[in-house]
Amino acid sequence: MKVNVEREKQKGTLTNEQVKEYILKSQQGDRQARDLLVEKNVRLVWSVVQRFINRGYDPEDLFQIGSIGLIKSIDKFDLSYDVRFSTYAVPMIIGEIQRFIRDDGSLKVSRTIKETANKIRIKKDELTKQLGRSPTVYEVADALDLTAEEVSHAQEASKSPHSIHETVFENDGDPITLLDQIADKDGSWFDKLTLEEAIRDLSERERLIVYLRYYKDKTQSEVAERLGISQVQVSRLEKKILHDMKSRMKR
Known part of the structure; x- marks a missing residue:
């Protein structure tokens, strides 16, 4: 079935068959087909961006990064796979945003967790000197009136x-x-x-x-x-x- 790019821009959601045909056209160098696929998947990118909204980054910036992941998924999608394009694209979009956040420094951690992690670090140093060995999680937790899980969570979240x-x-x-x-x-x-x-x-x-x-x-x-x-x-x-x-x- 042949499809017209300009005509489809005026319509709503593409069928799975149409999506795959446009992917083929895009992979063959058709920029209009790629642009249409990006346009039709804007909501998909935004749905992924919502997962990262409270990380301290501008949603528009995350959307731009997510769009790069979308384009990569269009370029790399294997048409022989018996899966929907969105199923393949979502992890690609997530991965692109996660790489951006990681390369930018680290995932944003709340001030409370950062302060707790800093207290844990100081207390571990103190206990190491007192005990002549590295303290256990429970020893650090007891010294700071925290649970062992709170200590472990704060340490891992700050990494x-x-x-x-x-x-x-x-x-x-x-x-x-x-x-x-x-x-x-x-x-x-x-x-x-x-x-x-x-x-x-x-x-x-x-x-x-x-x-x-x-x-x-x-x-x-x-x-x-x-x-x-x-x-x-x-x-x-x-x-x-x-x-x-x-x-x-x-x-």
Whole structure:
């Protein structure tokens, strides 16, 4: 079916078939087709931008960055995939915005968390001198009248963010990411829910376990010491977290 760019600009939403035809035209160098796809996906970009509104950045700036991600998704979309373009585009747009925020410095952290993290750092230095060793999370928490989870959260929140696409380890030279670890082999979950959304549904402690295990490549024993629980508990929690995430992705 042939489509006319100028005519479609006057219409509403494009069908999936039309979207793919315009993507093909765009990838073949048709600027009008690309411009139309960008125009028709403005709301998609804004919907992603809403997730980052309270990070201290101008929404218009984030929209411009998100639009770059949209254009990249148009250029890179594999037409042989049996997925909707929006399903592929959303993670690309999110990734572009996250890279911008990371390169700009770090995700904006509230003043309260920053102050808590600074108090923790000072108290850890004091306790290290007193004890002759690094204090445990519980020792720092007791000294500051905080919970162990509050200490862990403040410490991790004040660090630079990491991407789900960063390499966790390499297998015979091939980089393995968190995305590879959790995603099903056939990738069918991608039609339902992005990995970022699944992570966002986790509790603070569960997100911390995922961060330490897959972003920081910590052992279960190291995570257990960090959280003040046993290695067996970490193992059980990790299995439950991955199971729950996969279940959400398949809904």
